[in-house]
Amino acid sequence: MLPNYVPILILGAVALGFSVFTLVLSHLLGRPRPTAAKSEVYECGMPPIGTARERFPIKFYLVCMIFILFDVDAAFFYPWALVFRELGVFGFVEMLVFVGLLGSGFVYAWKVGALDW
Amino acid sequence: MTLDAILFYVFAAAALGSALVVVGQRHPTYSAFALIVTLCSLSAVFGLLGSPFIAVLQVVVYAGAIMVLFLFVLMLLRVTREERPAGGGWALKATAIGLGAVLAAQVGSVLATVARGPGAPGFNASTVSVARLLFSPAYLYVFEATSILILAALVGAVALAKRDL
Amino acid sequence: MTPVQQELLIATGKVLVFVGVFLGLFSGMTYVERRLLAFMQFRLGPNRVGPFGLLQPVADGIKLFFKEEVMPEGANKWAFMAAPALAIVTAFLAIAVVPYGPTVHLFNRDIPLQIADLDVGVLFLFAISSLGVYGIVMAGWAANNKYTLLGGLRSSAQMFSYELSLGMSWVGAIILAGSFRISDIVASQAGWFIPNWNFFRQAPGFLVYLVAATAEVNRTPFDLPEAETELVAGFHTEYSSMRFALLQMAEYVNMMTVAAVGTSLFFGGWLAPVPGLQHVFGRDIGLLWFLLKMGAGLFFFIWLRGTVPRFRYDQLMNFGWKVLLPLATLNILGTAAWIAFSK
């Protein structure tokens, strides 16, 4: 009996092989002939200004951070949902406390404006 | 060797190799990419050790969330290569590696005295059994304490970043 | 051949068939989408290559293969080249855990129409979809272009914001089925479609899934990352040739996966809506049912694109965090309360 993760490895290998094959084939067929103007960074025809390695708004970072913390929350939801029928009311109250605490953090972030754009 | 063992060594080698890249690389962004590879290989190793649940969780939380944050911060701060040679002079470097080796030897000696014998036969942690244990009364307080930890982290991080809003 | 070799052969064959089918669906989808959109806008769409323009995807493919690859100045070469491959690999990995039909009997063996029936099924999907962000972040960052960087950033922020709601929208269905296996979730919806489908039992969950999934695959009205009016083409501005095609392909494969997963989790998967219609002339036509439902889902995406205007980015983020996430959480708690107190 084959372990059940093997088909996924095969799938990954096939997908990788497919993409590498396609990229190489198109590289061979397309024959890149770069010129200075062609390989210039595209900024709607204008000469590029500065570099794209720019700073960007802290908003993105803040949202990502909140995402991480709620991702853990979601990760706890999954096993809980799996055994919920066994846990019954006990499990419900347990999770209610958990979500309540996290929810207060969510409300704080909301009130402070961390979720506004 | 069984298929499990072969794959284990393949992914272990990938994890070690990419971990070396994480440490050896001067450019933090490439370090981050290498660390993603390490984390995914480790996830495969977890799966091969019979804990599919932890394996998937590793990808969800570590590779899928924490590393995205790292990449974001690296982009946000416009990080470049470390300009100075790593760790100062060779004496310092040697000390660092020596200290690392000592620490590793310590941990290793502890592991060597503890871990003996093969794994429990036929061990395969089904997700249900892990979930059952996680939500058993034994871990009730830990579980609720976790939410306080997340709450504290949330408030702390928002408060730290807030002044830039 | 030893049994293990046989199984390996079958698994490989199955993988190749599924990948092939998805690639075929992808090229079909590009044609159908352009035609349908054109009809919705009183145009004709591509109709020159072959009868009714049916060979358009082939022509597109050949053209893209012969296009020149452009490597923008100052780009991080390896990251730039790896990004499309990464996107396509993560897109394809997600198709593995969906059951597309009943077990078929072929070569004297029972072959389930599913690549891998994992114990962690749904969670695996969650993991893969969270890895999907990297392809886009890398593509946007590597090209050294402001538009791509902004597009990549926007896209990734959007993806993980909605990914959270996406992941939570399934939890209600997991509670009802008591399993992560998608095949079990499908089985839990057997019987008459009202009220057994999760579409009815998990209506808020489905709503969350619908919105979050549309955002997750960057389709209109959530296609902010490639908003051509402001960002040229977002994260794939600098891509050309097959690299561009791979990114596009990843997007379509993701869309099809989303439709397939939605079918399985909320519309009873390959089960017939009415028990009597499962077998026609003694044969199980589950695969047909699945394709029908999935096709309806894909049509919905196209319809949406022809109908709804694009969101503004602040609206999008506010909606994801302040409406969708609380709704998903409430749905989970509500389902749990219903189960816990109705016993």
Add this chain to the structure above:
Amino acid sequence: MSGSADLVTPALLLSLGLFAIGVVGVFLRRNVITVFMCVELMLNAVNLAFVAFSRWRGTLDGQVLVFFVLTVAAAEAAVGLAIIIAAQRNKDTLDLDAFNLLKW
């Protein structure tokens, strides 16, 4: 995934190796974020040890602990990176040697 092959000892060795690499990285690297990533590496080595022990003993507590370690890691990453950003705004550098004061 039956446990016919004994992978516990190799797994512990791998864990040790990753931990050592992480330690050396913390000593050698200058960039705060890279150092932070090395700490994550060490955390992962510990996770691996947990999983290996869980397999060796045939109990699941190790895996539940990994769950909590993941949570801690997430919280740590969120707060740690927030601190790094705040510090970088004040010092305009990510070099560890610049952060040698408790207060600025």
